[in-house]
Amino acid sequence: MKKYTFTEKKDTRSGFGDGLTELGRTNPNVVALCADLIGSLKMDQFIKENPERFFQIGIAEANMIGIAAGLTVGGKIPFTGTFANFSTGRVYDQIRQSVAYSGKNVKICASHAGVTLGEDGATHQILEDIGLMKMLPGMTVINPCDYNQTKAATIAIADFDGPVYLRFGRPKVPVFMPEDAKFEIGKGIQLTEGTDVTIVATGHLVWESLQAAEKLEAEGISVEVINIHTIKPLDEEIILKSVAKTGCIVTAEEHNKYGGLGESVARCLATNTPTPQEFVATNDTFGESGTPDQLMAKYGLDANAVVKAVKKVISRK
8 A cells, every 4th residue: 555654744724825825926816805814824925925916804704705706706816714614604695695696706715624723612613614615506615635735726726717615724734745736626536545445535534544544454454545625526436436346435524424525425325336334524513622633533533533434334345
């Protein structure tokens, strides 16, 4: 099995910030809006280089979405920035009516998603946002796994015509994807080859799944790991091809098991080739205050949880 290593840890929100900065230098139509969280969204350099293309909206997230929708009418490509909780739940009606229903080319960029937000606690740790956004007709939903992939995704969505939800996080996590890897919206990436089980993971759970795969390989279990960075549209082809070989699947995500990647994969399997599946996700619960590592372990979102799910699903084959 191919082994993945890392030389540094970087936060995925910095990948967004650096991608946005690069877009500021290459695409004059890109503009940025923020709801009073410039530092948290790593927008500082973009603002320094393009002060006339930045709009500080303040703590008025619904207004930010409305302004962004209006900017698209003039040909601009607006990137909105705030925490995932405020990017979705707080402004859902505005997104539905002004962006999704109208098909506006707004890029909704959401940091601090999931329990790895950490010490800020349950009120800020949204675990429902993927479900909220994927249900909106025409909305593309992207959840990259590390700094390099988040930077590449940020750049890629500027050339994509239509509303996008881009989800990323707060903590520093391993950087393991190639810096020059092409980012293709809607195309999963097979990271390892295996014959006993398929693991389909997204976001921070991709690295955890790779660590789980190494542990399982040491026990003689052959694992195929697929990085699904685009949850909608889902790359059904890569999933169906893999389960045709392995006969079972585990989905892994930093999200509620209701409405997330796992349910999208389950629908794909049910309508094509029913397959035993286990879910690594939060179980209908809110989070709490703690360090990212503590919370990932407590809520069953780490490599050990993936290993447990794999052994369970294999027993159901």
